Amino acid sequence: MLIFKQSFFMVSIFFMIVILIPVFSGFGQFFNKIAGNLSEGIAINLMMGIFSVSMICSFLAFFIPLNIFVESVSIILGLFFFFYFRIYKRFWNFIGKNKLLFLPLVFIIIFFGSFYPFILDHFGYYVPTVKWISQIGLVQGISNLDLLLGQMSVWHILQAGFSNFADPFLRINVMVLIVYLIYTFEKKSWIHLFFLPILFLLTQSPSPDLPVIAFSLIILNEIINSNKNCALLFALSMFVFAIKPTMIWLPIFAFFYSLLILKSNLKFTVLGIFVLILFIFKNSWTFGFPVFPVQFLDLGLSWKPNPQLLQNSSETAIMKTYDMQYQYADIHKFSGFEYIKNWLFLNGIKGKIHLLFIMSLLIFFVYSLKKKSKVIWILFISIFIKSVLVLLFSAQYRFFLDVFFVITFILLNEFFTKKISLVIFSTLSVFFAGFLSFPSVVTELLPSFKLGGFMTGFNVNQFYKPAHFELNKYKTHQIGNLKFNVVKNYPFSFDTPLPAISPQFIQEDLDAGIFPQLKGKTLKEGFIWRKISQEEKLKIKNVLEEYSKQSLK
Numbered sequence: 001m002l003i004f005k006q007s008f009f010m011v012s013i014f015f016m017i018v019i020l021i022p023v024f025s026g027f028g029q030f031f032n033k034i035a036g037n038l039s040e041g042i043a044i045n046l047m048m049g050i051f052s053v054s055m056i057c058s059f060l061a062f063f064i065p066l067n068i069f070v071e072s073v074s075i076i077l078g079l080f081f082f083f084y085f086r087i088y089k090r091f092w093n094f095i096g097k098n099k100l101l102f103l104p105l106v107f108i109i110i111f112f113g114s115f116y117p118f119i120l121d122h123f124g125y126y127v128p129t130v131k132w133i134s135q136i137g138l139v140q141g142i143s144n145l146d147l148l149l150g151q152m153s154v155w156h157i158l159q160a161g162f163s164n165f166a167d168p169f170l171r172i173n174v175m176v177l178i179v180y181l182i183y184t185f186e187k188k189s190w191i192h193l194f195f196l197p198i199l200f201l202l203t204q205s206p207s208p209d210l211p212v213i214a215f216s217l218i219i220l221n222e223i224i225n226s227n228k229n230c231a232l233l234f235a236l237s238m239f240v241f242a243i244k245p246t247m248i249w250l251p252i253f254a255f256f257y258s259l260l261i262l263k264s265n266l267k268f269t270v271l272g273i274f275v276l277i278l279f280i281f282k283n284s285w286t287f288g289f290p291v292f293p294v295q296f297l298d299l300g301l302s303w304k305p306n307p308q309l310l311q312n313s314s315e316t317a318i319m320k321t322y323d324m325q326y327q328y329a330d331i332h333k334f335s336g337f338e339y340i341k342n343w344l345f346l347n348g349i350k351g352k353i354h355l356l357f358i359m360s361l362l363i364f365f366v367y368s369l370k371k372k373s374k375v376i377w378i379l380f381i382s383i384f385i386k387s388v389l390v391l392l393f394s395a396q397y398r399f400f401l402d403v404f405f406v407i408t409f410i411l412l413n414e415f416f417t418k419k420i421s422l423v424i425f426s427t428l429s430v431f432f433a434g435f436l437s438f439p440s441v442v443t444e445l446l447p448s449f450k451l452g453g454f455m456t457g458f459n460v461n462q463f464y465k466p467a468h469f470e471l472n473k474y475k476t477h478q479i480g481n482l483k484f485n486v487v488k489n490y491p492f493s494f495d496t497p498l499p500a501i502s503p504q505f506i507q508e509d510l511d512a513g514i515f516p517q518l519k520g521k522t523l524k525e526g527f528i529w530r531k532i533s534q535e536e537k538l539k540i541k542n543v544l545e546e547y548s549k550q551s552l553k
Helices: 009-034 041-059 068-084 089-115 119-136 153-162 172-185 191-202 207-222 230-242 249-261 265-285 307-321 327-332 336-344 349-371 374-393 401-412 419-439 441-443 450-454 503-512 535-553
Strands: 474-481 482-487 516-518 527-531
Touching: 009 041, 009 068, 009 089, 009 172, 009 349, 041 068, 041 089, 041 153, 041 172, 041 230, 041 265, 068 089, 089 172, 089 191, 119 153, 153 230, 153 535, 172 191, 172 207, 172 249, 191 207, 191 401, 207 230, 207 249, 207 265, 207 374, 207 401, 230 249, 230 265, 249 374, 265 349, 307 327, 307 503, 336 349, 349 401, 374 401, 474 535, 482 503, 482 516, 482 535, 503 535
Parallel strands: none
Antiparallel strands: 474 482, 516 527
């Protein structure tokens, strides 16, 4: 039985905000002195700080763990810049002008961030990634240990850099939403208040979906308002892509906007190309290929994953496209018409999302025809390219949710006045508070909403304690030169000491007749895979049988 441990007062989330916002603001101002400013305002300054610190952490993680020493230096430097450039005056003025509305909204954001995490990736991918980076750093060939860890998103690298002291409960997304809120007030772009409650569902975990949606909408708003800083627009767009590659439409949009609308020469791409190179090198280091999980541009690296495991991953992605309602063999037999029809008319809510997605693209296309704006046409083409790529590789609904935000922003931006936005914000906030507080009602109304079974609902302790899971049950085993830990009575190794392997991946390794091994003598030196003997196969079977017996108890 999973233990719910709520250690520390909820003030820790507030403490995280009080520390990280000045730190990122300080770094942002320092970066602006070097590379120029995208736009005036606290929010853009914070965004530049997040960008610059993320790049620094990504570079450092190749060589050292992002431990408390690195975090302490980052905090000290950020606070130094914050006070040296007297940025606190801007905050004081901003809060003084907006406190009656801004501060209650900040409290609401913190409230939603205090719920228990319920996204499965939080336990299977986010937390393990943060642990590896904060304790070891980026590890060569770590996808051989656990294929999912090959992603190592830039967002989780940043989260790892502040997970030792400032944000141990991994609520950095709460801070991002406050940055997004500040931007809304500064630019008086009130449509963002409509988006805010939807993003509340992503504040309990360091989900990369939240920052890429918030940052992409900020960049989109800057471009629509004719921001002419091509270099930073493209660099920040590439940063969003580095956080989550399904956001490929944004750098495409920023690139062609700069080239075709602003008539810039290609020098503006230098900083963005640096971000792209760092992204490709990071993926090649951890996964063995330039873009996770695509087997594109095989460089013949010795630490790339086993081909059978990659094939399994590819087949699973195709089945997830159809919400696991069809087997891969059946999907493989689909005709072109059946491939589209079965995807559009899936049983449950996901089929309805797919239909809405196609309808949204058609509406956006008609709007582009009527608007006759070069910027809108470039945006539509960028979105269309991204949509085609997603449909070709893995058309899971979560990979194109950002498109709904973009199209809504373009179509309804002028409709959302401050008054209308506040009314809708209040209504949606109450709705999503009920959604998170009473998940049993949600699962009854929407049986196909599987995540409802992982939501714990409202707990009055949330008003003063952060919601936090702890299990800490595992057993240690050894195969070859690898001593590893396996979780007990749970499928995910979110708090199992490193190196941990989830039972699912042990089973996949066994089926493939392989097992991960250390490249050298330490975890930092990385992992490769090798074929296993019959004796080792029996030993692995015993590990899995023991886990199954424990899970049944």
